[in-house]
Amino acid sequence: MSLLKTKLESGQFAVTAEMAPPKGCDFSHQMHCAELIKGRVDAVNVTDFQSASLKASSLGLCIKLKQAGLEPVLQMTGRDRSRMAIQGDLLSAAAFGIENVLTLTGDHTTVGDCKCSKPVFDLDSVSMLTAVKQLEAGFDAGGNKLQGEPPVFFLGSSVTPEYEPLELHMYKYAKKVAEGAKFFQTQGVYSLEPFKRFMDYASKYDAYVLAGIIPLKSAGAARYMNKNVPGINVPDDIIQRMKESSDPVKEGILIAAEMISEIKAQGLCHGVHIMAIGAEENVPLILDEAGL
Numbered sequence: 001m002s003l004l005k006t007k008l009e010s011g012q013f014a015v016t017a018e019m020a021p022p023k024g025c026d027f028s029h030q031m032h033c034a035e036l037i038k039g040r041v042d043a044v045n046v047t048d049f050q051s052a053s054l055k056a057s058s059l060g061l062c063i064k065l066k067q068a069g070l071e072p073v074l075q076m077t078g079r080d081r082s083r084m085a086i087q088g089d090l091l092s093a094a095a096f097g098i099e100n101v102l103t104l105t106g107d108h109t110t111v112g113d114c115k116c117s118k119p120v121f122d123l124d125s126v127s128m129l130t131a132v133k134q135l136e137a138g139f140d141a142g143g144n145k146l147q148g149e150p151p152v153f154f155l156g157s158s159v160t161p162e163y164e165p166l167e168l169h170m171y172k173y174a175k176k177v178a179e180g181a182k183f184f185q186t187q188g189v190y191s192l193e194p195f196k197r198f199m200d201y202a203s204k205y206d207a208y209v210l211a212g213i214i215p216l217k218s219a220g221a222a223r224y225m226n227k228n229v230p231g232i233n234v235p236d237d238i239i240q241r242m243k244e245s246s247d248p249v250k251e252g253i254l255i256a257a258e259m260i261s262e263i264k265a266q267g268l269c270h271g272v273h274i275m276a277i278g279a280e281e282n283v284p285l286i287l288d289e290a291g292l
Contacts, residue, residue: 014271021056033280045073052112079106094151129179160231161198188214216252219243257289
């Protein structure tokens with residue numbers, strides 16, 4: 001059984017981290033970072049060609065993490081695969097004991113580093129959940145019966161707490177829950193009031209929410225995200241705090257830890273998802289500062 005599922009169902013505060021595969025076939029850095037967080041996080045979400053950029057596959061690193069004794073979350077985007085390929089990868093994941101799956105539609109290839117790649121988008125994040133349920137029922141995309149016992153997955157997806165209009169976004173959230181999503185990892189949270197408004201909606205549905213935590217690296221990076229990343233809103237006071245710091249990376253770690261502590265102390269949601277984005281070695285430092 002999924003350890004992440006067990007943790008969430010027990011009512012304990014869950015902590016997951018995110019990790020990107022390398023742009024190559026050397027997984028040594030990722031496995032080093034994995035050892036630093038082993039036993040400290042409940043699962044590791046492995047990105048799937050994040051930002052439409054070519055890297056090693058999510059499934060490959062998930063298998064390596066599983067073999068190293070960590071619990072992976074297989075991230076799966078609809079951009080690059082047909083429903084046949086998606087279900088084939090999911091069956092392979094199940095064969096290696098990978099149970100946690102997070103569905104995403106995916107950014108268009110025009111924003112990535114392989115712009116000549118043709119997008120597929122056969123399934124989006126919602127219809128992908130339906131395809132996974134089909135496998136769990138023992139049938140493939142063509143309605144053909146699977147051999148042996150069907151796979152069992154713990155399904156998740158993403159959500160953006162500061163999406164406007166929020167009511168429209170929550171309609172899609174409800175569809176994902178209806179199609180089997182049991183947990184959600186959110187876009188980065190930097191302000192509690194908008195997150196509380198989101199949770200007022202989300203708490204009406206039978207699903208677990210892990211608040212996204214993205215440690216800032218500089219004031220400039222914060223301003224860039226505000227301008228270019230949908231659903232990100234770093235308040236001015238945090239940007240000023242980063243600007244005035246003599247060590248902005250450390251300040252970003254402290255801000256992330258403070259947000260985690262506040263979310264946990266107020267019981268706002270079921271856990272946090274830390275996205276260090278290229279600085280996975282800093283995740284233990286955030287956990288230390290947050291007292292986790």
